[in-house]
Amino acid sequence: MTFKIDLHCHSNFSDGALSPKDLITRAQSQQVSHLALTDHDTTAGLTEAGIYAKTSHLTLINGIELSTTWNNRCFHIVGINIDPDACALQSGTLLLGQTRLERAEKIALKLAKRRIPGAMDYVLKKAGHGMITRSHFAQFLLEENHVSSFQNAFDKYLGAGKSAFVSTSWIELETAINWISDSGGHAIIAHPLRYKLTNSWLKRFLTAFKLAGGIGIEVVTGNNNPDDIRRAGQFALTFDLYGSVGSDFHSDKNKWVELGRLAPLPRDIKPIWDLF
Ligand code: AMP
Ligand code: MN
Ligand code: MN
Ligand code: MN
Numbered sequence: 001m002t003f004k005i006d007l008h009c010h011s012n013f014s015d016g017a018l019s020p021k022d023l024i025t026r027a028q029s030q031q032v033s034h035l036a037l038t039d040h041d042t043t044a045g046l047t048e049a050g051i052y053a054k055t056s057h058l059t060l061i062n063g064i065e066l067s068t069t070w071n072n073r074c075f076h077i078v079g080i081n082i083d084p085d086a087c088a089l090q091s092g093t094l095l096l097g098q099t100r101l102e103r104a105e106k107i108a109l110k111l112a113k114r115r116i117p118g119a120m121d122y123v124l125k126k127a128g129h130g131m132i133t134r135s136h137f138a139q140f141l142l143e144e145n146h147v148s149s150f151q152n153a154f155d156k157y158l159g160a161g162k163s164a165f166v167s168t169s170w171i172e173l174e175t176a177i178n179w180i181s182d183s184g185g186h187a188i189i190a191h192p193l194r195y196k197l198t199n200s201w202l203k204r205f206l207t208a209f210k211l212a213g214g215i216g217i218e219v220v221t222g223n224n225n226p227d228d229i230r231r232a233g234q235f236a237l238t239f240d241l242y243g244s245v246g247s248d249f250h251s252d253k254n255k256w257v258e259l260g261r262l263a264p265l266p267r268d269i270k271p272i273w274d275l276f
Contacts, residue, residue, distance in 0.1 A: 005273060006260045007036040007061065007080055008190065008218065008246020012128070013045030014065075015135035017251035020049035023259070026252065028056050032260035034273065036063035036080045036246070041096035042131050043084035061276075064089070065190055066179070067096065067170040070205060074170060076190035078218070078246065079180030081276065086183030092171065097131060103168050104132045110164040111137075111157065116146055134158045135250070174212040181213050186275060188216035188244045192232050193224075206239045216272045219243040219265055222257040233266045243269035 010016030011023050018026065020037060027035045035058055037049045046062050053060035063080040082089060108120035122143075123136040138153035147153040157164040171179075180187040189209055197205065206217075217239070219232045236243045245262045265271055 003033045003273075004031050004260045005034045005245055006032050006247050006249070006262065007034070007063065007188075007244050007272070008038050008065070008078055008221070009035065009249040009259060010039055010065075011037055011045040011049070011130075013042055013130040014039035015131075015133040015250060017253065020045040021052045023249075024049055024052040024056055024058070024060070027058055027259045030258060030260045032058055034059045034061060034276075035259070036061035036078075038063035038065040038078050038080070038246070040065050040131050040133055041067055041100065042093050043082070043089065044093075044129065046084050062185075064093075064180075066092075066176040067168075068173045068176045069168075069170040070173040070208060072167075073195065074168070075173065075195065075205065077173070077176045077180070077214070078188040078190045078244070079176075079183070079185040080188065080244075080272070082180055082185035083183040086179070088179045089183050092175075092179050096171065099168065099170065100132050103166050104137075106166040107134070107137055107158070107164050110166065111141075114157075114163060116141070116144070118144075137164070173208060177209070177212045177214050186216055186242070186272060187214040188218060188242075188272065189214065190218055190246070191221045191248060192217055192235060193228050194221075202235065206235060206241075210239055210241070214241070216242040216244045218246055219269055220245040220262050222247040222249065222262070224263065226263070229263055229266065233269050236269050242272040242275065244272045 011020045066077045068075050111119045122140040123132050126136050138150050141147045141153040177187040217236050243265045249259045
């Protein structure tokens with residue numbers, strides 16, 4: 001049997017469009033053999049995903065994507081093979097949920113000051129039982145015709161330094177890695193090239209990540225080109241990290257990203273799934 005592995009995606013328990021059930025169905029129809037559900041700062045979708053994975057052909061891997069702050073910047077750390085019932089992770093995600101709620105209130109206030117009321121009601125309703133994210137605000141701005149596209153919402157209001165941006169203290173990098181490791185999981189740097197860091201800052205970050213016990217890096221992500229894969233792969237080799245592959249799938253409306261549709265991990269990189 002050939003493997004089709006995807007170790008990074010989102011359900012509507014964070015900013016994904018599909019329920020865990022629909023995500024499993026879609027992954028199955030894409031012949032995915034191993035899928036990690038990695039919602040932002042929550043493991044709440046894993047129960048539903050687990051129920052439907054049981055009657056499917058795919059192997060579900062319990063995951064999470066944690067928001068961390070390192071040197072005043074936000075970095076995403078994916079944890080896979082975690083135990084969602086681990087105490088530190090459970091209390092940690094509660095804390096992050098509170099942080100997200102408080103941040104959302106501040107974002108809504110900033111928008112209201114720009115004569116855009118009603119954001120908080122919308123995002124609370126839209127996020128429902130899940131984490132509130134900036135994607136929910138982007139949807140609100142788009143639906144209310146304040147922006148011309150989802151991307152434009154980030155460029156105009158929600159992106160770093162824009163008028164409704166709220167700088168947030170997430171958890172420390174070391175804390176996130178400890179929560180993941182202590183629950184039996186593997187900590188992986190998500191989409192390393194999306195932080196737009198210079199090589200020297202990226203190396204500094206990778207050094208801190210390794211020192212704190214991180215073991216993997218996403219070498220292949222949803223819309224990578226061959227140059228990106230080579231560059232991320234080089235970091236994996238230099239820092240002796242396992243390589244991971246993950247689409248970061250959010251929605252069936254984005255035709256550029258599909259569950260399991262990923263370039264292969266370069267042969268010289270140790271696959272993280274060797275540890276499974
Ligand atoms: P948050 O974790 O609440 O800050 O929301 C971050 C999420 O918003 C990311 O996981 C992406 O799904 C989305 N996002 C962030 N920046 C952008 C951007 N520039 N364009 C489109 N989506 C973005
Ligand atoms: Mn997201
Ligand atoms: Mn991310
Ligand atoms: Mn993600």
